[in-house]
Structures are given as structure tokens and as C-alpha cells.
Amino acid sequence: MKKGEINNPIKPKGKFDVLQYYSKISQNKHVQSFLKDKEIASKIWIPQFGSSKGPGFFIRRGSKDPALYIKNMGSKDINDKFFDLRKSTPREQAIENKKINKTQERAWLYFPPNKCIDFFYATNGEGQGQPIEKIFIDIDRENLSSEQARQVALELIRTIKSDKEFNKLVSYKIIILWTGSSFHIYLILKSPQEHEFYTDYISYSKNEEQPSFISRWAKIIQQKTKIKVSGGHEKIRDTIILDPSGTPSGKLARVPFSLHYKKPAIKAECSIDGVCVPINEAMLEDKNLIKKLKALTPKKVLDEIDGWAGNLK
Numbered sequence: 001m002k003k004g005e006i007n008n009p010i011k012p013k014g015k016f017d018v019l020q021y022y023s024k025i026s027q028n029k030h031v032q033s034f035l036k037d038k039e040i041a042s043k044i045w046i047p048q049f050g051s052s053k054g055p056g057f058f059i060r061r062g063s064k065d066p067a068l069y070i071k072n073m074g075s076k077d078i079n080d081k082f083f084d085l086r087k088s089t090p091r092e093q094a095i096e097n098k099k100i101n102k103t104q105e106r107a108w109l110y111f112p113p114n115k116c117i118d119f120f121y122a123t124n125g126e127g128q129g130q131p132i133e134k135i136f137i138d139i140d141r142e143n144l145s146s147e148q149a150r151q152v153a154l155e156l157i158r159t160i161k162s163d164k165e166f167n168k169l170v171s172y173k174i175i176i177l178w179t180g181s182s183f184h185i186y187l188i189l190k191s192p193q194e195h196e197f198y199t200d201y202i203s204y205s206k207n208e209e210q211p212s213f214i215s216r217w218a219k220i221i222q223q224k225t226k227i228k229v230s231g232g233h234e235k236i237r238d239t240i241i242l243d244p245s246g247t248p249s250g251k252l253a254r255v256p257f258s259l260h261y262k263k264p265a266i267k268a269e270c271s272i273d274g275v276c277v278p279i280n281e282a283m284l285e286d287k288n289l290i291k292k293l294k295a296l297t298p299k300k301v302l303d304e305i306d307g308w309a310g311n312l313k
Contacts, residue, residue, distance in 0.1 A: 009298050010259075010272070012080075013087045018259060019111040020083060021298050022119050025257040026074035030309035034175075034256060035070040039063075039126050041252050042110040043118035045261065045271075060110040061252070063126040068106045070121070070255075077103045086113050116271050119258035123251050130249030131192035135172070135202055137214070139183040140241040146182060146290045148227050152240045153183040154284045155221045160187070166213050169201065175312060176284060178293050180260025180274025183284075184253065195248060202244050204231035214242050256312060257301060275301045278311035 012020040025031055039062030046056050062068065082104055085094055091108045094100045100108070111117055123136050137156070141149040157174055160166065170193065175186040205212040214231035221242075222229040228239040235241065246253050260274035275296045283289055301308065 007299060009302055012083050015087060015114060017083070017086065017113040018115075018117050018119075019078065019086075019107060019113070021259070021302070022111060022117075022255075023073055023078040023107075024302055025255075025305065026070050028074075028257075028305055028309045030312040031256055032070050032074065034312045035121050037069065038124075039067050039122045040070060040073065040110070040255065041120040041122065043120060044112065045116040045118075059252075061120075061126070062122065063250070065109065066102075066106050067126075068110055072103045073107065075103055077101060078107055116261050117259075118261070119255040120252040121255050122249070123246055123253040124249040126250060128248070128250050129195045131194060132198055132247060132249075133189055133192045134247070135187040135189065135198070136244065136246045136251075136253050137185040137187075138241075138243040138246055139185065140235060140243050141182045142235045142239065142241070143237055144227070144240055146294075147287075148225075149182040149240060150284060150290060151225050152221055152227060152229055152242075153185060154281070155224050156185060156217060156242065157281055157284070159217045159220050159224075163213065163217070166201075170197075174281070176279050176281065177254065177256060177276055178274075178279055179254055179276050180258075198244075198247050202247060204233070204242075204244065206231070214244055218242050256309070257305065259298065272298070277301060277308045279308075280311045 009021045009024065010016060010018050041059060041061035043057050043059055046058070082100070085099055086108065089099065095105055123134055124130055124132055139149045139153050139156070153176065157176070160174070171190040172187040175188055177184040177186070201213055203212060204214045206215050212231065218229045218231045229242065230236060230239050231242045233243050233245045245251065254276050256276060256278050258276045259272050260276060261271045262273045274294060275298060277293065277296060
């Protein structure tokens with residue numbers, strides 16, 4: 001392997017291929033513990049030639065495809081010999097000639113070479129109505145800045161920790177992810193809750209008689225930051241949305257250390273514009289944090305992964 005290829009984890013054999021990078025991050029023990037037995041998924045971007053709408057995409061996931069797990073992604077089967085084969089042989093031919101095993105076959109299905117691919121997982125498992133182990137809140141900044149999203153994320157954490165009524169209901173630890181563009185806030189519940197907990201307390205409601213915690217927190221954060229904040233799922237210009245809709249089982253969330261892409265992502269090699277990394281609350285207080293996070297590259301993240309992954313504990 002040439003020196004330049006070694007230094008570029010998304011070009012393991014001189015061609016754009018994100019699977020090697022995703023396999024390496026999947027070997028980290030903290031990433032494996034964070035995902036546990038949850039099915040992984042991939043969002044594969046494809047150019048729509050002749051279309052003014054930019055690229056399209058399709059999803060691979062355990063509810064409709066053969067299931068793949070983080071332990072499979074980090075296995076010894078995803079090795080240098082396998083990448084040599086991917087470079088020279090179509091997947092169908094490799095299967096027909098029995099050159100690959102089931103793990104390799106599925107990894108190839110979920111992560112074809114020369115494609116921009118987001119690395120996701122089923123937040124609380126596939127299927128509907130499963131117990132809630134993680135409450136997931138997406139800080140959707142729409143047209144506002146990443147810096148404003150940082151301020152909102154920090155105030156959200158402080159607001160949650162100071163909400164006596166909420167803290168009587170559940171015990172949890174907080175995990176923070178920088179997505180490459182904004183932030184995801186997780187509440188990892190010490191005891192799983194039934195799906196009704198989400199619908200009764202978390203799912204956005206602006207009902208004045210019984211507002212959800214998301215609605216309550218949004219109002220408090222807006223008062224403190226002077227940034228327009230609302231709950232819900234719908235994007236609103238000039239407003240940061242606290243979106244918990246990725247919480248129920250059957251919904252997908254971003255895997256820590258996944259790549260983030262510009263939209264539209266037409267040219268694979270040129271489209272990566274960030275890397276998702278776990279951070280902590282003290283880091284979130286740093287007014288220079290966004291600049292530091294935007295300077296991260298896949299190689300730099302791999303070189304420092306043990307330090308970053310410690311924030312998942």
C-alpha cells in the first residue's frame with residue numbers, strides 16, 4: 001500500500017471506500033457498548049443525473065435487509081484481503097464464486113464502494129413499541145449557525161439536569177454527540193421505559209394544560225439564550241428545533257464517528273464536511289469548540305479515537 005493511501009482511511013486501496021473507516025471505528029469498545037445489540041443501518045447517497053433536486057438515497061436496515069451489527073462491522077472478516085477483492089471484483093461475482101462469507105456479503109450490501117454513506121443504527125431497536133433505553137434529541141438548526149446550536153445544546157443539558165419534576169421520573173446519564181454540523185443529546189436511561197413514556201412526556205406537545213418536557217425546555221432555553229427555540233419535527237427558519245422524534249423504536253440515529261456530508265453530495269470524494277464525535281459538557285462550554293470540531297478529519301479522528309470515545313462511557 002502506498003504511503004498516501006495509508007494516510008487516507010477513506011481510500012484504503014486508492015479508491016473512495018468508507019467501509020474501512022467504519023470498520024475501524026466499529027472495533028472501539030465504547031462504540032460497541034453504546035450500540036450494544038442494536039441493528040445498524042446505512043444511508044447510501046446516489047447522484048440523480050439530470051435532476052435539479054440533487055442526489056437521492058436509499059436505506060439499508062435490519063427491518064428489510066439481512067441484519068448487520070456493530071460486532072460484525074468490527075470483525076476480522078473486514079480485512080485487507082477483503083478490500084483487495086472489493087477493488088477488483090463485483091459483489092455478485094464474489095458471492096457466486098464463494099469468495100466472501102456472510103458477514104462480508106452483508107457489509108458489502110450496506111456499504112458499497114465509491115459511495116457517500118451515512119452510518120446509522122436503530123436507536124431503540126427495529127420494530128415498533130419496543131422499550132425506550134435512550135431518549136434522543138436532535139438539535140436541528142436549519143439555517144442558524146453551529147455556534148447557536150452549541151449554545152442551545154448547552155442550555156438544554158443544564159435545563160434537563162435542573163428539572164426536578166423530570167428527574168423524579170427517571171435516572172439517566174447524558175451523552176453528547178457533535179454530528180459534524182450540529183448536536184445530538186442522548187439521555188441513557190438506567191431503567192428502560194415503556195413506549196408510553198415517550199408519548200406521555202417527551203413527544204412534542206404545546207398543549208398549555210399538559211405540555212411535554214420538550215415544550216417546557218424549549219421555552220426556558222429561548223428565554224435564556226435569546227435564540228428562537230421550539231420543539232417538534234418540522235423545520236422552521238430562524239428557529240432551532242428540539243426534535244425527539246428519533247427516540248421510538250424503528251427510528252434511526254447517527255453512529256458515533258460517522259462521516260457527515262455536504263448536501264447535495266454529488267462527488268463522493270469532495271462531499272465529506274465533518275465527522276461525528278462524542279464530546280462532554282465541559283467541552284460544550286468552550287466558545288471556540290465549533291472551530292475545533294470542524295477541523296477534524298477521518299484520519300485525525302482515528303488517530304485520537306480512544307480519547308474521543310471515552311465520552312461515551
